[in-house]
Amino acid sequence: MASTQVKIPTIDFCKSELKPNTLQWESTKFQVFEALQEFGCCEAIYDKVPNEIRECMFDTLKEVFDFPLSKLIEYREKPFHIYDGQIPLYGSVSSVDLVLLNSVETFSNTFWSNGNPNFSNVIKSYFEQIMELNDMMKNMVLESLWLKNYIDEFLNSNVFMSRITNYKVIKGENENKSALPSHTDSSYLTIIKQNQNGLQVLYKNGEWIELNHTSPNSYIVLSADVFMAWTNDRLISAQHRVVTKGDKDRLSI
Numbered sequence: 001m002a003s004t005q006v007k008i009p010t011i012d013f014c015k016s017e018l019k020p021n022t023l024q025w026e027s028t029k030f031q032v033f034e035a036l037q038e039f040g041c042c043e044a045i046y047d048k049v050p051n052e053i054r055e056c057m058f059d060t061l062k063e064v065f066d067f068p069l070s071k072l073i074e075y076r077e078k079p080f081h082i083y084d085g086q087i088p089l090y091g092s093v094s095s096v097d098l099v100l101l102n103s104v105e106t107f108s109n110t111f112w113s114n115g116n117p118n119f120s121n122v123i124k125s126y127f128e129q130i131m132e133l134n135d136m137m138k139n140m141v142l143e144s145l146w147l148k149n150y151i152d153e154f155l156n157s158n159v160f161m162s163r164i165t166n167y168k169v170i171k172g173e174n175e176n177k178s179a180l181p182s183h184t185d186s187s188y189l190t191i192i193k194q195n196q197n198g199l200q201v202l203y204k205n206g207e208w209i210e211l212n213h214t215s216p217n218s219y220i221v222l223s224a225d226v227f228m229a230w231t232n233d234r235l236i237s238a239q240h241r242v243v244t245k246g247d248k249d250r251l252s253i
């Protein structure tokens with residue numbers, strides 16, 4: 001069962017003066033480190049993804065999962081591009097560097113013979129802004145560890161991995177069932193947007209907490225294995241899972 005008692009912290013990243021060496025930055029940095037230590041996750045409120053991109057994103061992503069399975073399997077053959085069809089009713093497509101024009105074009109040229117400029121534009125704009133949030137949060141963690149001088153080197157050595165996931169729901173069969181088993185991610189941070197609730201994190205008291213978006217500008221941020229190892233276990237790697245709700249397919253990015 002998921003808990004209704006414990007809530008993960010919601011942190012506001014919308015302040016215009018959120019720049020290093022400001023009071024806002026210091027207080028946000030403190031909240032980020034505390035949240036990742038205590039929960040291994042937080043909700044980030046972040047308004048830099050353009051509204052029109054946010055609004056059409058899931059419809060655009062869905063187009064990939066409307067392709068037949070054979071197309072997704074063909075995609076697996078591309079280097080660094082993964083289709084994972086191991087778990088029934090779960091389909092996910094991953095790629096590195098979807099903030100770079102050539103990676104986005106490779107991605108869309110794989111699925112559409114003449115590419116898909118709308119798809120490329122939506123994906124690229126989304127990840128450009130999410131990467132900024134990702135860098136800002138990593139920056140805050142490094143500063144909290146007194147490693148400010150290593151931030152550029154650290155960020156330049158990071159690979160940005162993107163994944164879109166589709167969870168199919170078959171009425172009468174898998175509503176309210178585990179759709180993605182409990183696991184931790186192998187990255188530093190994972191930033192998730194879901195079109196429907198379902199993501200849950202395991203709290204240290206043994207309860208599963210629902211990770212629901214509280215506003216259209218909300219993103220769920222999980223700290224992962226590499227940050228846990230890297231910080232000698234000061235940050236928790238969030239143990240999380242997905243339980244499908246209702247009778248509609250769920251998409252996440």
Ligand SMILES: O=C(O)CCC(=O)C(=O)O
Binds near residue numbers: 185252253
């Ligand atoms: O779909 C989600 O919300 C989470 C996906 C996830 O945990 C993963 O891809 O590692």
Ligand SMILES: [Fe+2]
Binds near residue numbers: 190240
């Ligand atoms: Fe995960």
